[in-house]
Every structure is written in structure tokens, then in C-alpha cells.
Amino acid sequence: MSAQAWLLLGVQISILATVFCFGLQATPHDALHLLRHRSLFLRSLLSMFVAMPVAALLIVGLFELSKPTEIVLVALAISPIPPLLPRKEGNAGGHAAFALALMFTMALLAIVIVPLASQILSYCFDRPFAMNAWAVAKVVLLMIAAPLLAGMAVRAWWPAVVPVLLRPLKIIATVLLVVSVLVIIVAMTPTLVKLARDGTLLALLAFVLIGLIAGHWLGGPVSQERSVLALSTASRHPAIALAIAKGNFPDEPYLAATIVLYLLVATVVAVPYVKWRRRSQA
Secondary structure (H helix, E strand, O other): OOOHHHHHHHHHHHHHHHHHHHHOOOOOOHHHHHHOOOOOOOOHHHHHHHHHHHHHHHHHHHOOOOHHHHHHHHHHOOOOOOOOOOHHHHOOOOOOOHHHHHHHHHHHHHHOOOOOHHHHHHHHHHOOOOOOHHHHHHHHHHHHHHHHHHHHHHHOOOHHHHHHHHHHHHHHHHHHHHHHHHHHHHHHHHHHHHHHOOHHHHHHHHHHHHHHHHHHHHHOOOHHHHHHHHHHHOOOOOOHOOOOOOOOOOOOOOOOHHHHEEEEHHHHHHHHHHHHHHHHHH
């Protein structure tokens, strides 16, 4: 395998291990938390799958953007929550059961919503956007549902194993992720600098900020739920976004680099928000 393939494999193993760790600490009651709170469920859907496509439309209309940037914004707008997010939301003092349930529920709903939303946005942008439901399902089932359910099964059937597995797996997942991502960023640095100078950086910054504001506003009166929904709305699944972008425009350059730049922007912008939420809840 090439060096890039090994790096991507390292990221995938890290994600699988992290989601498995979420499962080791969760119960079926946690995973179904969102279904027991209808108002929160509806507000989450509105924030995730309505507010962000509208934000993408506005940004594309206001900024003079390159075609790859427009494509990535649309792809990100209809992608679900990334599987590493509940850990960040926990650091912000977010409601743990809601964070886990939101990731799990929105990922499953994305199997139906993403193909429908891609058709709607294809009409709005006058560009062909199509996404096969099975392509989304493969990512969701392999990277989120399977490791999460496996971790929950281990917790239910062999609870004594949980303390033995949890800490080593978290360390391995973190080290793999950090090393792989840093190498990818270094390799893409010239392209990232180019994107930062052509308006892409400002567009992605606006996209992330709108996500934080929309999620915070729609999160409702409970402070911990506001934090979770804000971070979840601003953070989108990079693998599904890349699959949408590459699947429809395989010859466009800079799609992967634009998504990497988005991940950097989302990570940096989330830091002050997380600190603010921790202080306000303290």
C-alpha cells in the first residue's frame, strides 16, 4: 500500500476504536435518548439538515468561490455528525447521552436524508448532485453503528473487561489519529495555503460559525443540550462529504484538501466555544 493509504487506514482504525470506546461507556437507553424527547429531536433535525444547507446556499451566493469549494460546502451541509464528536462535546460540558444519541440517530437518518437532500440541492445549485443510499449506509454502518453496538454488547455481556480495554484503546486511538492527521496536513500544506488565499478559508469560517450559532439557538433552554447541538451542527462527517463530492465530481481538484481545511477551521473555531461553555456552566 502507498503511504497515503496507510495514513487513511490509521485514521479509520482510530475512529473505529474511538466509537467502540463510546459503546463501552454507553447503554441502549443512552443511544435512544433522542427518541424520548420529540421537541429536541425535531430541533436537532432542523439544525442539522435544514439550517446548514440554507447556510451553504447563502455563502455560495455571497462569496465568489471556486467550483471545488462550492461542491465541498454542499457536501458538508448534508453530511451527518462525525463519529469523534461526542468526546469534544463532553469536554464542553455537554449532555453525554444526548451527544451519543445525536451521533447515532442522525447517522442512521442520513441514509435516507442525504440522497433526498442531494437531489434538492442539485436543483437549487443547478448542478448534478446525487448520492446512493447504500454508499452512505456503508460508511454509517461500518464506522458508527457496528463499533458502537459492539462496544455496548461488550459492556452488557462482559462488564469486567471494560476497565481493562477502555484506557489502552483510548490512548491507541488518540496517538494514531494525531500522527496520521499531522502527516496528512504537512503533506497538503502548499495546497491548504493556496485555498486559504482564494476565499475558501473565509467561506468555511462562515459555514462553521453559522453552524455554531444555529445549533446553540435551537438547542433550547438546557445549557448542556445547547453545547452538544451547536458543536454537532458545525461539525460534519468528512468521509461522507468526500464521498458525495468525489462521487459527483471525480475530476475536480482540491476536494480532499478543502475538506481537510474545513476540519482545521472547525477544530480551531470550536476551541473558544468549548472554553466559553465550560466557564458558563461552571
